[in-house]
Amino acid sequence: MQGTYNLIIVGAGMAGLCAAAEAAAQGAAVLVLEKEADFGGSSLLSGRYMAFAGTDLQQKEGIDDQSQFLIEDMLAVGEGKNEAALVEAYGDHQLETYEWLLSKGVQFHKVQAVSGHSVPRGHTITPKQAITALYEAAAASGTVTFKTAATVKRLRKDEAERVSQVVFEYGGKLETATAENGVLLTSGGFSKSEELLENFAPQLVGAIRIGGKGNVGDGIKLASEQGAWLRDFPYLKGTYGFHPTADGPRKSQALVFYKGAIIINKFAERFVNESISYKLIGTEALVQPEKITYQIWDQTIMNEGVSGDALYDFEKLLSLGLIEKADSLETLAAIIQVPAETLKTTVDQYNDDIQNGGDSKFGRTTLTHHFGTPTPIENAPFYAMRTTVAMLATYAGVSVDKSARVLNAFNEPIAGLYAAGEIAGGFHGAGYMTGSSLGKAAIFGRIAVQAALEKQVVL
Ligand SMILES: Cc1cc2nc3c(=O)[nH]c(=O)nc-3n(C[C@H](O)[C@H](O)[C@H](O)COP(=O)(O)OP(=O)(O)OC[C@H]3O[C@@H](n4cnc5c(N)ncnc54)[C@H](O)[C@@H]3O)c2cc1C
Structure with missing residues (x-):
């Protein structure tokens, strides 16, 4: 079966749906193929x-921020290994994309201090709400055809290469569709592919794998x-x-370490500065x-938890049985089976x-x-969470x-091939800055469509 479209989008996450909504607004005929149901x-x-700078939410909180600061932070976190032109494109289009997302019905709740940023810049969304709003914005145009349980197997070039x-x-059959303006790959990364992770990241053996089911590269x-x-x-x-x-x-x-917990190994010894990027801590932990x-902390730090927050809802994890609690460090050490004397020495030295x-x-x-002042771990009860590293997203790609x-x-x-979102490499360089992956998915999903549709749209 054949179909002809202006654009074919492969994968319907943040990047693919932003691209579909952008293309829909331009009246383009689009086919979106999503592998999963x-x-x-x-x-x-x-x-x-999502990382944005200079937004209304930041202004309300009195946070002075602008694109240039965001760009500088990204290049610093990426240790200058990131492609400057990509980071600058993010900076040039980020504020406009934040406003565009709002115009498509995506809700932003608050802005928080997150890893890698010199000012609070983590704009929180509810992912389900955002995905639904973007889908509805694209579907409303009537020019976008969505197919789920449709797995792209191969791409082909025409006679003009x-x-x-x-x-x-x-539906159990192979079909072919043609795109006049281009094919946009927004198929995510490979955090669920043992094959690719074993090939490209043997240092991550032992990290648990989390991500979209279809994200196998x-x-x-x-x-x-x-x-x-x-x-x-x-x-x-x-x-x-x-x-x-x-x-x-x-x-x-739970990132209790960013509220003041220390991190210890099985010998009850600290091994890292707990304030650095959770990516770099991950490298040390493995x-x-x-x-x-x-992670080890006390009641003072426990009180800093934020109910309902994805990263800081410590009470929730306690109620799920994922956090241990004890009246003394000695008892806590016995529960988690680390040497009690060493734990006490480690905590005492840290407090001093x-x-x-x-x-x-x-x-x-x-x-x-750059934020916050560590507090001593001294106010019982004490808490511990066995913590490990997860491979969530592969910030490397084409x-x-x-x-x-x-x-x-x-x-x-x-010619004719575009990519946006987690599939694209070169943007983060040596380090990922929180919020920049969803951010780049939205920003470059739209940029890709604008570039592909620069040609006359023929419906
Ligand atoms: C637990 C977790 C927490 C995270 N937290 C943050 C955060 O706070 N901020 C941040 O910026 N980033 C975060 N990330 C990373 C971020 O979520 C992803 O990098 C981003 O959502 C990727 O968006 P995407 O549109 O590129 O890909 P995805 O959202 O993964 O979408 C790709 C889609 O393509 C489909 N697909 C794959 N192959 C095919 C095929 N052959 N044919 C058709 N369809 C295909 C997939 O099924 C999938 O639906 C987190 C990731 C995880 C897992």
């Missing part, structure tokens, strides 16, 4: 922070066949902060003996240090990056330019 991919599971055909499996393979170059694979990292039973949809993440680590102006072991002076055109090894665009 439902839309949303990893976007639906996300911690819900332009990627223009998509072969997909639908199909798009990267599809683009590679067409000659795409790959970026940022040496920098793949996991995220620290999950209980080992985490599976994605179930609440199991080289601890037997990969066993715990932070009350005397500095952490002599790892230099901790704040809670999260090489793209600032118009989201997929590039080959010689930095030349592959």
